[in-house]
Structures are given as C-alpha cells and as structure tokens.
Amino acid sequence: MILVKISETNDVIWPGPDNYDYDPKRVKAEEDWDRKISSVPVHAVCNGFVDNIVTSETHRSFSCRRCYMRVTFPREIETFAQLKKHFAQFNPE
Numbered sequence: 001m002i003l004v005k006i007s008e009t010n011d012v013i014w015p016g017p018d019n020y021d022y023d024p025k026r027v028k029a030e031e032d033w034d035r036k037i038s039s040v041p042v043h044a045v046c047n048g049f050v051d052n053i054v055t056s057e058t059h060r061s062f063s064c065r066r067c068y069m070r071v072t073f074p075r076e077i078e079t080f081a082q083l084k085k086h087f088a089q090f091n092p093e
C-alpha cells in the first residue's frame with residue numbers, strides 16, 4: 001500500500017479511494033508509486049480528504065479538510081515516488 005509520511009509529527013497520506021474507483025480489490029493490487037498525486041489523497045488516522053493546492057509560485061500545499069493539517073512541498077513534485085523521496089527523512093527504506 002502506498003503510504004507517505006509527510007511530517008515529523010507522523011502525518012501520513014495515502015492516495016485515497018478515488019484513485020481506485022472505489023474498488024477495494026484494486027487497492028491491494030496496485031502499488032504504482034509513479035501514479036500522480038490525486039487532488040484528494042486521504043490523511044491517515046484523521047481520515048480527512050486532503051486538498052492538493054498550488055499555494056505559491058514555487059510550492060504546493062496539502063491541506064486537510066478535517067483537521068486543517070497543512071504541509072508544503074515543491075510544486076514540481078507530481079508522483080507519490082517523488083513525494084516519498086522529498087520526505088525521505090521521514091520515510092527510511
């Protein structure tokens with residue numbers, strides 16, 4: 001399962017059900033880290049949907065609709081693989 005820790009306080013996001021057409025069987029089948037980050041990943045534990053918004057000329061931000069977590073990252077990051085690499089300090093192999 002694709003899970004990426006994006007903060008030192010253990011916030012984790014996953015791609016969210018929209019990427020799998022709400023078919024639970026596909027959640028296990030697909031481990032495609034090169035998939036693009038959807039507009040609405042899910043904030044694990046909180047279970048809020050996470051908006052993925054361009055917030056400056058250089059950066060995007062994840063903003064949780066439920067708990068208001070906000071995490072900023074470079075705008076050129078498009079895939080979960082790139083996101084995990086960017087936050088490598090929180091995602092040791």
Ligand SMILES: [Zn+2]
Pocket residue numbers: 043046047048064065066067068069
């Ligand atoms: Zn949240």
